[in-house]
Amino acid sequence: MFEAKNISVRYGKHLALDNVSLSVGEGECVVILGANGAGKSSLLRGITALSPRAPGGSVHYCGQDISDVPAFGIVELGIAHVPEGRGVFTKMSVEDNLRLGGNPVRARGSLNERRDEVLEMFPKLAERRRQIVGTMSGGEQQMVAIARALMSQPDLLLLDEPSLGLAPIVVGEMFETLKRVRDTGMSILIVEQNVHASLNLAARGYVIEAGRIVGEGDANTLMNDPVISEAFLGH
Template sequence: MLSLDGLSLRYGKHLALDGVSIRVDRGETVVILGANGAGKSSLLKAIAGLVKPDPGLTLHLDGRPIAGLAAHKVLEAGIALVPEGRGVFADLTVEENLRLGAYARRARAGETRQRAFIFELFPKLAERRAQLVGTMSGGEQQMVAIGRALMSNPDLLMLDEPSLGLAPVVVGELFEALGRVRDAGVSVLLVEQNVSLSLALASRGYLMEVGRLVGEGAAADLRADPAVQRAFLGLTH
């Protein structure tokens, strides 16, 4: 469904991404693994139209070229990003944040259905729909951020470090919800430091180092790979 080939990106003289190529099939969950500074966030931002890549990128969604589109047009095409740090509107209520997520034209016809799905995923949001998001916990704010992205009715949901700074019990709830999003047929591209949970959720994964892809494979194969275990899972045997 998503096909990306030859993505390079510079911040001034710094080469952040160097010829990265990935794919995400329809209904598939794919995880990008790598240390801080590997270029994972830059990859998601480039796909979302938030940063300008070097010339030569080929990027298609369902066979349609989307390279060079502005961020709001990428959203209309069917890609939603939950950024690192959540990016919620703290001075608005849960309901208002979700309504903003449904602003895209593609979302309006199914707004009621999507809201019901989100409230099934995150019952706390239904209970607190009139609460200001800035008064909520970090985990609840992450639920709002994911819900807002889902309100756009995306074909591909991208998440950048969704578990960052959250308590383990909240992380477990979050990944359970992402499993239900996957099971609903939404493709997911995930950047996440919790490698064990990510590989349990995903069907495939890519490994990144300093702006380049250095490996890829089925999630089960990556989880069983001794080199991946040492580098990412903290295992020595």
């Protein structure tokens, strides 16, 4: 369904991502593991054209070369990106954030139906539709960010560190919601440092270090890899 080949991202003289290749199958959940500064966020930003990619790489989606498609066009194709830091509109209500998420042309025809489906996945948000997002907790704001992305009717959802800064109980609730999203058949590419939770969600994963892919495998293999265990699980 999705394939990136030899993606590089450079910020000035700093090479943040160096010839990274990966793929996501239809209905598959894939995790990108790596320490802070490894290049995980740059990878997602490069995929969605939020950061300029260096020449030579390519991005294909559903058989189409989308290497030159701008960020707003990426959304219209059916790829939604929830960035690190959430990016929600804090002075607006939950309802208005969701309506903005449904603004792409592909989603406008079924805005109300989609909103009802999304709120069914996020019952807490259904109770707080009129609440100003800036008055909500970090976990609730993260749910708004994911729900808003789902409003665009994506087929591929990109998540950048969704559990960052959240209390453990909130992280558990969020990953349970992501399992429900996964079980709808949506493809998911998730960047995450919570190895246990993300490998329980994903079918397989990649390990990125210093801007390069240094390992990959199915979730069970990665969970039991001694290098992964020592680096991320504290064993």
